[in-house]
Amino acid sequence: xxxxxxxxxxxxxxxxxxxxxxxxxxxxxxxxxxxxxxxxxxxxxxxxxxxxxxxxxxxxxxxxxxxxxxxxxxxxxxxxxxxxxxxxxxxxxxxxxxxxxxxxxxxxxxxxxxxxxxxxxxxxxxxxxxxxxxxxxxxxxxxxxxxxxxxxxxxxxxxxxxxxxxxxxxxxxxxxxxxxxxxxxxxxxxxxx
Numbered sequence: 282x283x284x285x286x287x288x289x290x291x292x293x294x295x296x297x298x299x300x301x302x303x304x305x306x307x308x309x310x311x312x313x314x315x316x317x318x319x320x321x322x323x324x325x326x327x328x329x330x331x332x333x334x335x336x337x338x339x340x341x342x343x344x345x346x347x348x349x350x351x352x353x354x355x356x357x358x359x360x361x362x363x364x365x366x367x368x369x370x371x372x373x374x375x376x377x378x379x380x381x382x383x384x385x386x387x388x389x390x391x392x393x394x395x396x397x398x399x400x401x402x403x404x405x406x407x408x409x410x411x412x413x414x415x416x417x418x419x420x421x422x423x424x425x426x427x428x429x430x431x432x433x434x435x436x437x438x439x440x441x442x443x444x445x446x447x448x449x450x451x452x453x454x455x456x457x458x459x460x461x462x463x464x465x466x467x468x469x470x471x472x473x474x
Contacts, residue, residue, distance in 0.1 A: 304390045304396075307341050309356060310385065313360050317332070319331045320420075322368070325370075326368070331365070337356070337383070339354070339356040339357070340355050342354075351435040352387055354385045354432050359427050363424065364421070365420070367418050373416070374411055375411075377407070379405070379406050383403075383430055385430055389434050398434060406451050408422045408451055412455045412456070421453075422452070423451065423452045425451070427447070
């Protein structure tokens, strides 16, 4: 009787640990906040160029204790900014700003119930080019962002995937001679949820 009782107790202790599967949860994100610019001015001749490049790559993987639930998140992005100005007399230049946010969250309760997969990717690019005074010259600004995110939850009973991609670019220029002043402003924001 005691032997049977011991086996039953072991069975009761092992049953809950095998039947209640543990969950998997993970989150990742990145932020790019960049500014760039170039300007030239004065009585003499001048030329200037400035460039920013930022690249981000994130990857996460996790699985539950039994290996039946696998979660993967990948995020990437690349920002490029370029500004240049050239002139004789007057003032020529370009200002650029970029703000990019990428976020991902996922949680799986067990391999029967994939609870949450959530993504957000926003890119906001702004820039100005300007010419003032009586000189001769030009200013140029170009910037772009390309990025994406992917989430995968894989179980013996199926899979779930979320994928998003954003691409945005801006180009502005100004040029002119004496008695010609101007400011050109451009901006573009793109977001996905």
